[in-house]
Amino acid sequence: MKAVTMQDVADRAGVSPKTVSRVVNNEPRVSESTRKKIEKVIDELSFKPNKSAQSLAADRSLLIGLLYDNPSSTYVVDLQAGVLGVCNKFGYGLVIHPCENDSPELIQRLRELLVSSRMDGLVLTPPMTENQELLDFLVSSGTPYVLISPLDNSQSELSVSVDDSVITQQAIQSLIDFGHRRIGFITGLRKRSGSEMRLLGYQQALEKNNISYDESLIVQGNFTFGSGVLAAQELLRHENPPTAIFASNDYMAAGVMKAALQLRISIPHELSLCGFDDTPVAGYMSPGLTTIRHPLERLASHAGELLIRQLKKHTQPLEVETLKSELILRGSTGPVNNKTN
Amino acid sequence: MKAVTMQDVADRAGVSPKTVSRVVNNEPRVSESTRKKIEKVIDELSFKPNKSAQSLAADRSLLIGLLYDNPSSTYVVDLQAGVLGVCNKFGYGLVIHPCENDSPELIQRLRELLVSSRMDGLVLTPPMTENQELLDFLVSSGTPYVLISPLDNSQSELSVSVDDSVITQQAIQSLIDFGHRRIGFITGLRKRSGSEMRLLGYQQALEKNNISYDESLIVQGNFTFGSGVLAAQELLRHENPPTAIFASNDYMAAGVMKAALQLRISIPHELSLCGFDDTPVAGYMSPGLTTIRHPLERLASHAGELLIRQLKKHTQPLEVETLKSELILRGSTGPVNNKTN
DNA sequence: GGATCTGATGAAAGTGCTTTCAGTGGATAA
DNA sequence: TTATCCACTGAAAGCACTTTCATCAGATCC
Numbered sequence: 001m002k003a004v005t006m007q008d009v010a011d012r013a014g015v016s017p018k019t020v021s022r023v024v025n026n027e028p029r030v031s032e033s034t035r036k037k038i039e040k041v042i043d044e045l046s047f048k049p050n051k052s053a054q055s056l057a058a059d060r061s062l063l064i065g066l067l068y069d070n071p072s073s074t075y076v077v078d079l080q081a082g083v084l085g086v087c088n089k090f091g092y093g094l095v096i097h098p099c100e101n102d103s104p105e106l107i108q109r110l111r112e113l114l115v116s117s118r119m120d121g122l123v124l125t126p127p128m129t130e131n132q133e134l135l136d137f138l139v140s141s142g143t144p145y146v147l148i149s150p151l152d153n154s155q156s157e158l159s160v161s162v163d164d165s166v167i168t169q170q171a172i173q174s175l176i177d178f179g180h181r182r183i184g185f186i187t188g189l190r191k192r193s194g195s196e197m198r199l200l201g202y203q204q205a206l207e208k209n210n211i212s213y214d215e216s217l218i219v220q221g222n223f224t225f226g227s228g229v230l231a232a233q234e235l236l237r238h239e240n241p242p243t244a245i246f247a248s249n250d251y252m253a254a255g256v257m258k259a260a261l262q263l264r265i266s267i268p269h270e271l272s273l274c275g276f277d278d279t280p281v282a283g284y285m286s287p288g289l290t291t292i293r294h295p296l297e298r299l300a301s302h303a304g305e306l307l308i309r310q311l312k313k314h315t316q317p318l319e320v321e322t323l324k325s326e327l328i329l330r331g332s333t334g335p336v337n338n339k340t341n
Numbered sequence: 342m343k344a345v346t347m348q349d350v351a352d353r354a355g356v357s358p359k360t361v362s363r364v365v366n367n368e369p370r371v372s373e374s375t376r377k378k379i380e381k382v383i384d385e386l387s388f389k390p391n392k393s394a395q396s397l398a399a400d401r402s403l404l405i406g407l408l409y410d411n412p413s414s415t416y417v418v419d420l421q422a423g424v425l426g427v428c429n430k431f432g433y434g435l436v437i438h439p440c441e442n443d444s445p446e447l448i449q450r451l452r453e454l455l456v457s458s459r460m461d462g463l464v465l466t467p468p469m470t471e472n473q474e475l476l477d478f479l480v481s482s483g484t485p486y487v488l489i490s491p492l493d494n495s496q497s498e499l500s501v502s503v504d505d506s507v508i509t510q511q512a513i514q515s516l517i518d519f520g521h522r523r524i525g526f527i528t529g530l531r532k533r534s535g536s537e538m539r540l541l542g543y544q545q546a547l548e549k550n551n552i553s554y555d556e557s558l559i560v561q562g563n564f565t566f567g568s569g570v571l572a573a574q575e576l577l578r579h580e581n582p583p584t585a586i587f588a589s590n591d592y593m594a595a596g597v598m599k600a601a602l603q604l605r606i607s608i609p610h611e612l613s614l615c616g617f618d619d620t621p622v623a624g625y626m627s628p629g630l631t632t633i634r635h636p637l638e639r640l641a642s643h644a645g646e647l648l649i650r651q652l653k654k655h656t657q658p659l660e661v662e663t664l665k666s667e668l669i670l671r672g673s674t675g676p677v678n679n680k681t682n
Numbered sequence: 683g684g685a686t687c688t689g690a691t692g693a694a695a696g697t698g699c700t701t702t703c704a705g706t707g708g709a710t711a712a
Numbered sequence: 713t714t715a716t717c718c719a720c721t722g723a724a725a726g727c728a729c730t731t732t733c734a735t736c737a738g739a740t741c742c
Contacts, residue, residue: 003456005728016692021730029690048456052402053728055393056697063434073414073621080437093404093458096421096437115344115389117434225625254625261627280414281622284566284595286602346698357722362700370720394698397727 004047013041024049026312051093061118064307065095066300067110068125071223072251074279075296079148082300083123090308095119101127107137114143121307123300126150127192129159146307148299150194160303160323164194167292167325168201168246169208171274174290174327175244176209179336180272184235184242186221186228186252198248198276217242221252228255236263236271243336244272250279253289257332268334278328287331295323345388354382365390367653392434402459405648406436407641408451409466412564413592415620416637420489423641424464431649436460442468448478455484462648464641467491468533470500487648489640491535501644501664505535508633508666509542509587510549512615515631515668516585517550520677521613525576525583527562527569527593539589539617558583562593569596577604577612584677585613591620594630598673609675619669628672636664 006024010017015034022030023038030038041047055061066083068076080096087094095117099106113119121144128134129147138145147159175183185202188195199218206213216238219231228247232255235242247253253275257267265271267287275282278293302323347365351358356375363371364379371379382388396402407424409417421437428435436458440447454460462485469475470488479486488500516524526543529536540559547554557579560572569588573596576583588594594616598608606612608628616623619634643664 003728007728017729018692018731019690022691025730031690034690050397050728051457051459052393052396053697054730056391056397056699057728057730059697059730061393073418076418077414077439081439084437084439091457093434093436095434096425098418098422098425116392116432118392251621251625258625258627279621280592281625284592284599284622285626286599344698348698358699359701359722360720363721366700372720375720391698394727395700397729398698398700400700400727 003050004045006047006049009038009041009045009047012045013038051091055118060120060311061093062091063093063095063117063119064304064311065097065113065117065119065122066125067097067099067122067128069099069101069127070125072249072277072279075277078296079125079300082297082302083304085297086301086304086308090305090312092120092308099128101131106131107134110134110137111141114141119143120311121145123148123303123307126194130191130193144307144310146303146310148303150192150197158306160299160306162294162299162323162325164197164325165201165204167294167327168198168276169205170201171276171290171292171327172202172205172246173208174329175246175272175274175333176205176211178244178272178334180242180244181211182214182217182240182242182244184217184219184232184238184245186219186231186235186245186247186256188221188223188248188252190220195248202246221248223249223251225251225255225258228252229259230255232256232259233263236260236265243270244274244333246274246276248276250275250277250282250289250291253291253332254281254285257285257289267332269337272333272336274333282328282330285332290330290333291328293326293328295325298323344391345386347388347390350379350382350386350388353386354379392432396459401461401652402434403432404434404436404458404460405645405652406438406454406458406460406463407466408438408440408463408469410440410442410468411466413590413618413620416618419637420466420641423638423643424645426638427642427645427649431646431653433461433649440469442472447472448475451475451478452482455482460484461652462486464489464644464648467535471532471534485648485651487644487651489644491533491538499647501640501647503635503640503664503666505538505666506542506545508635508668509539509617510546511542512617512631512633512668513543513546513587514549515670516587516613516615516674517546517552519585519613519675521583521585522552523555523558523581523583523585525558525560525573525579525586527560527572527576527586527588527597529562529564529589529593531561536589543587562589564590564592566592566596566599569593570600571596573597573600574604577601577606584611585615585674587615587617589617591616591618591623591630591632594632594673595622595626598626598630608673610678613674613677615674623669623671626673631671631674632669634667634669636666639664 006017006020009020020038023035084094123146125148129149149159149161150164219234221227221231245256247256256273260267260271267273275289275291278291282289282291347358347361350361361379364376392403425435464487466489470490490500490502491505560575562568562572586597588597597614601608601612608614616630616632619632623630623632
């Protein structure tokens with residue numbers, strides 16, 4: 001089962017290896033006729049270029065890296081799926097790199113990875129997208145990268161984003177439409193722009209509906225189940241408790257559900273609850289959790305394609321496609337229960 | 342920032358590139374003194390061999406593949422973490438390959454991947470571990486592989502396994518110790534050996550405690566939330582319903598919880614519930630779900646190491662370490678409620 | 683019509699490592 | 713002592729591509 005080489009193709013097509021190489025790499029300066037001829041032979045022999053040889057000769061690895069630091073495995077898997085898809089499409093390999101954004105060794109580790117894997121470019125996800133030290137390092141080392149960001153960061157060609165504030169506003173609006181006026185908000189880690197954008201969306205929705213912003217309804221969480229429980233307890237023991245709670249992710253929402261159960265507050269009759277991320281938990285809770293779903297896989301594939309097109313020389317620029325997040329309505333939200341009013 | 346080559350090291354150490362290569366690859370026939378000397382230079386220059394060149398010259402990619410087809414993303418991420426760890430340790434790259442075991446194109450896709458990525462070996466996970474056609478293909482194509490299997494499949498050096506039956510038996514025993522005698526069992530997909538092993542463990546536990554096996558307490562599920570709901574409904578409407586239910590995974594257990602809620606059956610007071618896998622859901626449900634945790638990451642790293650040692654020429658065989666699954670007790674299981682008796 | 687340009691093609695020289703095979707010198711055997 | 717062996721080392725030839733640069737015919741120009 002000896003592998004077919006470029007030389008084999010060249011011989012069969014009656015051209016030089018260089019011309020085959022031109023066709024393989026989509027280079028110009030090949031007459032249409034010889035291109036067709038060579039493509040035919042490539043097909044017949046089902047020739048695949050040897051990646052190692054390509055890398056060695058061209059001094060590029062045909063590898064891109066995906067950096068993430070996210071406790072939600074569904075999030076990670078969706079990202080991977082997206083990037084993997086484009087990688088396959090363009091003949092690139094994917095190097096996955098789970099990391100710890102807060103680790104002092106982050107950059108050192110990455111540097112090692114960059115040396116050993118020689119990745120041609122990187123896709124960064126939050127929170128690394130906001131790690132300035134990291135970004136500086138990448139720029140200084142000349143590593144191309146693309147960000148998947150929760151900001152509408154249209155600043156550059158370098159990022160793909162969905163605006164968390166827009167969809168959050170929509171979710172809050174849906175609660176308001178159900179008649180809720182006092183809506184608790186559990187934040188994520190405040191330093192993350194995603195958290196800030198969600199809070200912003202909340203504020204915008206209130207403003208739009210002339211509901212005054214009550215600081216005491218905003219409780220700090222840290223994206224974990226436990227923090228959701230605590231935050232909910234605080235909110236639900238409020239002297240004038242909210243009739244709805246928006247949690248900045250599903251895990252905290254699950255925490256709210258637990259707290260509500262403990263306090264014998266029924267969802268959605270006495271309390272409406274909305275999460276964020278549409279993790280499997282959301283569907284498996286009782287009642288199902290109303291939540292927000294980002295088109296993660298497509299975001300990731302978009303980011304990957306952006307990166308790869310930037311890396312390849314002879315490619316058309318990517319047409320931009322608008323990606324929309326979705327509000328998933330389930331049983332955890334509903335009309336305000338009037339008996340309490 | 343020109344990269345350091347083997348030649349540079351050779352020059353600085355006053356030896357030939359070949360000797361440096363010997364040191365890098367841990368080959369024998371190098372005197373201790375020159376080995377030390379070369380290692381010193383490698384350190385000073387922080388030389389890393391160029392993977393592409395290595396691959397090209399030695400005709401091996403230094404890549405291993407991880408094949409999985411599992412809806413649980415935590416499962417997938419744990420596996421990846423395990424294999425990734427070993428890969429880094431041994432200077433290998435990891436190619437992740439989510440696939441569909443039932444797809445007729447599975448083998449074709451894999452063949453393409455094998456051609457384009459030239460992976461040196463594969464780690465297979467269930468259900469691919471039981472896909473004979475796939476295994477045959479791998480053997481015939483001469484691709485080394487290692488299995489992560491739920492069978493105690495000590496048949497070969499080629500597999501790493503934990504015996505699902507043992508830990509299931511333990512879980513059922515714990516229910517029996519709580520006084521349960523009628524224990525419902527929701528199976529997974531029956532063709533999977535993991536499912537069979539779990540059922541076997543259930544049967545063994547009953548037998549050991551002289552509890553007769555009641556076929557009507559066994560309901561078929563398919564690992565999904567929905568199937569859990571249905572199975573639970575069937576069990577709970579049984580004329581002589583079980584006081585405890587074992588679901589073959591957490592998702593189905595979540596389904597049971599939902600069904601119980603609908604039927605106003607309280608967990609754990611009126612019904613004990615045990616899941617399998619210890620996914621995040623288990624911790625986020627109310628009450629928390631008693632479940633079983635496999636040491637997945639370590640299984641995966643073990644499998645990876647087994648594979649890589651097999652691939653590398655100059656390595657010691659791996660000492661076997663016994664990996665144990667764990668029963669995680671949470672609020673969903675408890676003593677039989679005597680008021681119903 | 684000769685000079686110049688241009689698009690298409692190929693020859694040759696890398697790319698950084700491993701392989702194969704040929705030494706080399708000292709130790710062991712006869 | 714001489715033949716044999718063995719541990720250690722290196723020279724040279726790849727590996728399958730890409731790069732650079734040269735070539736060459738036909739088109740374009742004045």
